Amino acid sequence: MSFDHFDAVIGLEIHAQLLTESKIFCRDSTHFGAGDNENICPVCTGMPGSLPVLNRQAVEFSIKTGLALNCDIRRQSVFARKQYFYPDLPKGYQISQYDRPLCENGHVDFLVDGQMRRVSIVRAHMEEDAGKSTHHGDYSLINLNRAGIPLLEIVSGPDLRSAREAAEYARAVRNILRYLGVCDGNLEEGSLRCDVNVSVRPKGQKELGTKVEIKNINSFRFIEKAIEYEIHRQIDCVLNREAIVQETRLYDADKNRTFTMRTKEDAHDYRYFPDPDLLPLTVEEAWIERMRATLPELPLAMATRFVRDFQLPEYDAFLLTQERELADYFERTNRACGNPKAASNWVMTEVLRNLNETGKTILEVPVPAEHLGRMIRMIDTGVISGKIAKTVFGEMWTSGQEPDAIVKDKGLVQITDVASLERVIDQTLAENAANLEAYRSGKDKLFGFFVGQVMKATKGQASPEVVNELLKKKMQR
């Protein structure tokens, strides 16, 4: 047996911090960046006698997400205590949902290398985050600002078969959360956290192998690399007749390997039971429908519409819909120029490249979409050449000026006037008599050289179509 005789089985648990103003069971602020232990109260520090009160906004964000993930929303869900000890979990238990979660039986469709894939969502349940410990040599510090921040844990079925698929699925979920505005999806800051379950089994075998969990991977690229490493490690174990231990492992990005963190608890170790301090959460049909009415167009639907209505290639459509703001920017550019493919090209190349180089996000783009759209119209109507447009775009980016003003001030209008172009061409031909002779005796490739010379002489402002036409005529014997 070798590597090719195995299948990998992968499932993801994604923890999304919900963007509520206050915590899930108390009124403390959720704002990141407050001083240590500033956002705490008796409830989230587990003081005896304090009582949790559920945050309505957290429930609404969870319902919206559940609907976007095609889940059933349970009319009555139950908060349970999940008992375990951590220094940064002051109650000695985490309030979570166990056998009756708010959302279940959903699915997510997403694209992997041009192929549509569907992953089932087993459940998405509400819970509270724990605090944070930082370790300094021989002492540790505990910050409880994070304790009680609302989380939605989204659990996929074991449907993923490769590291790449898993990373694309995680991206798709992140995009949906960001479109909904319920989570900022920041893996580096931990507002989105991915735990991965990986097992391997010989091809054709029905039952699952022993699964290993890899926790807290903080980038999509590392999700892919950690899973790849883990699949290889497990297959090696099987081939060497070593047992795979059910455990939780951590991924070390510097060494590109996973290592043991602790052996994994089973559900019964947590002694779940319904929290007696919280009533069951009842969600009426009307509330669900109100939430459904607030759902925005989601990334996949938007990409499908771009392909159908604008005849964009799938690649363009999916790239443009990665972020809602980017898709909006494209749509506004397109409305201003009425040329979807050109709008898409400019957004995907010049706009994204400049954003990348200047470390800006699409929200900070210095060229309004309407300006870009108007500039594209100027190309389409022959006012400026595509080459000059690059200069105009650069100028719009740095000065924020409107394209019409830039073209006028800098005298960048395209030269289409036949008489003046003929003068330039005659001069160019006279200066390059030897090359002209060579062209006429069969060196066809020299045509491009002459086009280049004329464009150079006009500082790129000559209309390439007119130049081509005139040159062809004049260069004939």
Ligand SMILES: [Zn+2]
């Ligand atoms: Zn509190």
